[in-house]
Amino acid sequence: MPLLMSFRRWWAAIFVGILLLPTLGHVLPDVAGPPPTVLEPEARWWEDAARRLDPYINNTFGFRGAVLTAHLSYVRAMGDSMTSRVLKGEHGALFLNEDKALEQSIGQLVRPEPLGKLFDMVKLLNDYMTAHGGRFVMLVPPNGHTANFELLPAYARRLKKAPTEYDLVAQRMKEAGITFVDMRPIMAEAKKTGPVHWRYDTHWNLRGALLGFNAAMAAAGRPDLEVSEGDALEPPVPSYVGDLGRLSGIRPAEPDLDYPGKAPMQAPRNPVAVPGVMPEVSKTDPFVPYAYASGHPGPRILVIGDSFTQGLWEGLLAYRASVYGWMHHRLCRFDMAAVERFKPDILIYAPTERAMPCKGEPAHWPPTPGPG
Known part of the structure; x- marks a missing residue:
């Protein structure tokens, strides 16, 4: 057998x-x-x-x-x-553990098709502003993983490779002649004299936001619209505030540093709305667009961004623009017609790094049916 x-x-x-x-x-x-x-x-x-x-x-x-x-x-x-929605780093630093932000920042994730759609949409915005005599600027606030790279866990730092999505976007914009602000070297240089990004929050701090605004104004050819740190910020004070701390339930062992804002960083209490410009959204939407008149001379500035610019730039825009507006990029699916209605002199497209790739089909031009 x-x-x-x-x-x-x-x-x-x-x-x-x-x-x-x-x-x-x-x-x-x-x-x-x-x-x-x-x-x-x-x-x-x-x-x-x-x-x-x-x-x-x-x-x-x-x-x-x-x-x-x-x-x-x-x-x-x-x-x-x-x-966990939060990743623990060195010296108690916290990082968002969603949206593939870590993989994106260390070059482990590159998405050519969504980045290609981003470029096509940005080119439309740039061509529109050029045709209407305005200035277009794209600016990308870095992920906390990028801005505070040295605080990532050791294993993540060792996995870093190039090019990252940020690298590819910066290169593509340069090749196309589109004004692009790479915030990474700007923030790295500024970090030598003080923090620019929270250690326990997904966002840049007020100093980082001011650096971004000034860089956008300089890139738009209007350095006269920049606001100095001395005019905009108080000396830093200890703070335990941070959305990542709230998400994780972790109270940091040591405080972060916050820069209280002076008048130019503070939004007006009773702004004058400009009707008929921004799209209507639900009252429960966390990203309600706005268009306001400041009552003083200046360019018309429109920002298409997210939480990195929504409130943090509102005071600066009111301080420097005659009419200023903000709306969310919706991952490239914003209301393109609002740009036509606003008629900006300066248009800034500012998605944070993890929100750069387009999701679905991006906004297109013309936003409304043409004649005939």
């Missing part, structure tokens, strides 16, 4: 194949997964393998991306989430 009957041989082959799957997973294609947190085993791992080797194995098993993606889909289907 043979050791393995014919039907048992098939079962044996299937069993051996299953055992080999993890090994094959190291050489076969896999879907993208979260960056590994351990890149190599500890030194002399064989002396205490359970403690020193297991973390490495748990980060490098076969079909890791497929397994983790399937697990995340399962958890979401169950109506739960085992993933």
Whole structure:
């Protein structure tokens, strides 16, 4: 009698194949997964393998991306989430763990098609402003992961590679001759004399916001509209405030630094609305657009941005513009007709880094049907 009957041989082959799957997973294609947190085993791992080797194995098993993606889909289907929305970094720093912001900032995620749609839409805005005698500027506030890169966990810093999406956008805008403000070197230089981005919040601080506004005005050819730090900011004071702290329930061990704003950074109490310009949105929408008249001379400035500019730039815009407006970019799907109605002298497109790629089909031109 043979050791393995014919039907048992098939079962044996299937069993051996299953055992080999993890090994094959190291050489076969896999879907993208979260960056590994351990890149190599500890030194002399064989002396205490359970403690020193297991973390490495748990980060490098076969079909890791497929397994983790399937697990995340399962958890979401169950109506739960085992993933933290906040990533802990060095010296107590906190980072957003959503929107693939970490992977984007360290170059592990590059999305050519959404970036191509972004470029096409930005070119439309630039061509429109050029045709109407105005100035267009694109400015990208960096993710906290980019601005405070040195505070990321060590494993994330070691995974950094180029080009990142920010690199590609900056290069594409330069090649097309579109005015683009790369905030990364500006903020890196400013950090030598004080913080420019919160350690416990997703946003830049008031100093970072002021740097961004001034850089946009200079890029638009209006350095006379810049506001000095001395005129806009008080000396820094300790603060424990931060949206990432609230999300995670973590109270920082040491305070961050805040720069209280002087009058130019403060929004007017009773601004004069300019009717018929901005699209209507729900009252519960956190990003209500606005168009106001300041009552003094200056250019008409419109900003298409997000929470990095919504309130933080309102006082500065009121201080320097005759008419100023803001609306959310909606991931490239904003109301293009509002640009025509506003008739800006300076148009600034300012999505934060993690919101650069377009989602779906972007706004197009003309925004309304043409004659005939």
